[in-house]
Amino acid sequence: MSRTMTVVAAEPATAPSVLSQHVTGPGKWGRMRDGVRRIPHDRAVLAVLAVLLVALAVLSVWNITESSAFQDDEGTYTSQAFSVLEDGRLAPYTYWYDHPPLGWIQLAFLVWLPQLLGLGGDTHIGAARMVIAPFFVATATLIYLIARRMEVRRPLAVVAAALFALSPLALTIGRQVYLDNIGVTWLLLAYYLVLSPRNALWHHIGAGIFFAVAVLSKETLAIFGPSLLLALLNRPTWTNRAFSVVGFLVVGGAALALYPLMALLRGEFFSGGGHVSLQDALVYQFLTRSGSGSIWEAGSSRAELLQGWLFYDRPLVVVGLVAAVLCLVQRRSMWIPVGIAFFSVPIVTGEGYLPAMYIIGILPFLALAVCCALNMAWGWLERVADQQTPSVRRAVRAAGAVTLAFVILVTVAPQWVGQNRTLLTHETNQDWSSALAWVEENIPRDDTVLAPYAMWQDLSASGWSDAWSVVATEKADLDPEFLNQHPEGADAIDWVVVGPFVESNIDQLGLTTAGEALENSVPVQTFGGWSIHRVLND
């Protein structure tokens, strides 16, 4: 068939106008004018959204440096961000391909700002949390926007964003310095572009780039690839399918390839003597790292982890999973259950190591599943109501809204209110601060100190000369450079700072140097879960 549009020849008088209309369309200015005209109509909505956004911003930083407790992983990423910022290196110690570095490179680009403004309670790890806050806000906003792109009713889209932002689980780990929090924002941006109704090629290329950024921020997010591709492919009409898919895959793939390329250029792609390698890191992460056991085995750390997630937010996880099944009914929401399914496979079937923050990736999907299911239910309600008289119709709608509010109030609110009150009011980092202050005041700067990562950056920035005078606990054993710096081994260590997880880490990772130093030491000061030990060297 010819693709030349043939305007009916019998009506020459009207043809030119049809032609020019076809040619010019509404145009940029036309669209803008239309937009301007719509604004007064939407002003109330805009105001509501602005208020919600401000509330979200306040929520994202409220009590953020006090609760929850600073974790070693947070300390690791904080120290790596400052290493990028201050020394132009990927880590204060040997970078060993534990994660692609883009996550903490982004942190590094932002973390100087809260420091400059004195935010984050004058601690490095607190400043890093302040940088996570905008990602938290952006994630919640993107949940709203994605819901809107899926034609979910506006109030229900707000519910989706609220389900995420108010979930105690998200509010706890979603505001901590985890790479997942950075990656998820980019992942959702990729979904937002993929779901663009315009089918524009550059949206799909952009989605490929943002997906690559997400994966380079936290590699586990790669598991959402099939779901994202499904969201891209699964549309009824499409003119440039081949271009879009190729653009998405090639540009995304090329951007991703920068990571193995980096390893290759550093001569650290393949395993070999005397250097770290991407290959070794992958083998460690996927195969040799001590596993978390099976989820079906009572008391395994995997089962405990799941219990922990449910402890923080059972409603969202359970209701979200049920809603996800409902989402299978609708073509446009099918990517949500697919994403959740792929994400769950390693949890349910695997026995390998499962990190505690893994759950972060799925929270937006659960919130979206809930709002999509609600939207379907509401649509059904409206169809029923439409057959009735106007007054009955209003009554049915009101009843629906009241029921929804009631259900939320009964199921979610009790657990959430209690959890969130604790989170937003408790001060859990007092002991950490006291221990830090004590070390800074009492330990001479030429002594060698072993400290957990949760405190490492703040300690190391308080006057010690380098990463080998205040040493992160694991590094004394795991980074061969320690023995180059301190040939005498454990004897070089003068102090050991012990945090809540130090002893179990020594145990699990088999840290002999750290263990030896701790064994030969006596506690000199204790603050709750934190204590400072002096090593008794002969």
Place this chain on the structure above:
Amino acid sequence: MLAVLLSLLVVMIALVLFAIATSTLYLNTYAWWDPKTQERTFYGGVLGEEQHSFSLIMPCRHEEEPVMRATLGALLNQTHRAVEVIISVGHDDPGTVAIAQRLAAEHPDSVRVSVEGSAVKNKPLQLNAALMMCRNDIVGVFDAESIAAPDLLRNIDSCFVGRNADVVQGAVQLINFKDTWYSLRNCLEYFTWFRSRLHAHANKGFIPLGGNTVFIKRHLLNQVGGWDTDCLAEDCDLGVRLSTLGRQIVVAYSPDLVTREETPDSLKGLVKQRTRWSLGFMQVYAKGDWKQLPTRRRRALAWWTLMQQHFMAFAGLVIPIAIIVAVWGDFPMAVTLIAFLPLIPTLATIAFDVCMLHEFGRDHHFRVSAYDYVRLVVSTPFYQLVLAFAAVRALVKFYRRDFRWEKTSHSGAHLTYVQHTGEVVGA
């Protein structure tokens, strides 16, 4: 200190290359950028009545009779009724003059011959001489070896009316893609140029016109004094001058309305042709008419467009060097990775080329084999090198003020393809 400077240099070159590669990617894929864009790039449809009459100029030099006969045949076969053809030849080329006169004698009502008599010979001189003989509203140019689609002029006519155009640029497509290793790349280059890139230019208000299947209102052409006889890229130059005058230039595409042509018949011919274009672009750039464009944005676009040939040459040469330097130059990791950045849009461009080759085959009913796709990808760097060589050659000629016309010769390779598609479409 030196290390820091070298790093800075590598980063800067990488960023320039990235900008070039990204702009190439943008222009090549512009038509597919948005479904709305794609619609906009098509002809608007055919009106019930013909509104304009056409004078078509067919410049010929050292051509074979079958080639000229086929070209003229397609022009006389137009469904549009008001068409006259002027075959334009030079007096120093008696063979072609004789063929032209023989052909004109066969169609005394609609074909005439213009014999240009000056001492120096080039295409714009022949075009201007023929222009003096044109009588109709709109002047169109068709190269001696190009086959117009039968409905082309009716569509062009409607385009002038429907879009209130002063100039309409139709599409040209090289089609003998299976003949040589470079002809596949060459064909695809035309495909992206007329299918996509020109539309991006038209949309942004600056456009270098092509020398074939281009239609201009005759009074306007006379008003600007016809083609610039000193310029090797007289078509591009005319586009620039009309752009600065703010004239409405419309580009339209439809796969079944492209004018079909063949690639140069040897690599040497390709290099000559490219050298001429590059040199022509350099001349147009040096003439500086583009500086009269109304907005800074358009001037920037003009600069970017006229430099494009060189950018592509530069990119083709420098990307491998940059990678070698990056890998073995012992730069900081960040610098090395930045040096690799231009590779991302470059790879994407090649991947999209594969998609476009598929669309090219579909549009023109050609069977594109897996081997052709492989050929396309593998030949990319070599083709880039040929373009780079031609651009460098042009640069040398430019500084030696050597603006002689190197003619591209034609064997008529496209005619078998035209016949083939005719059969397919007919069936």
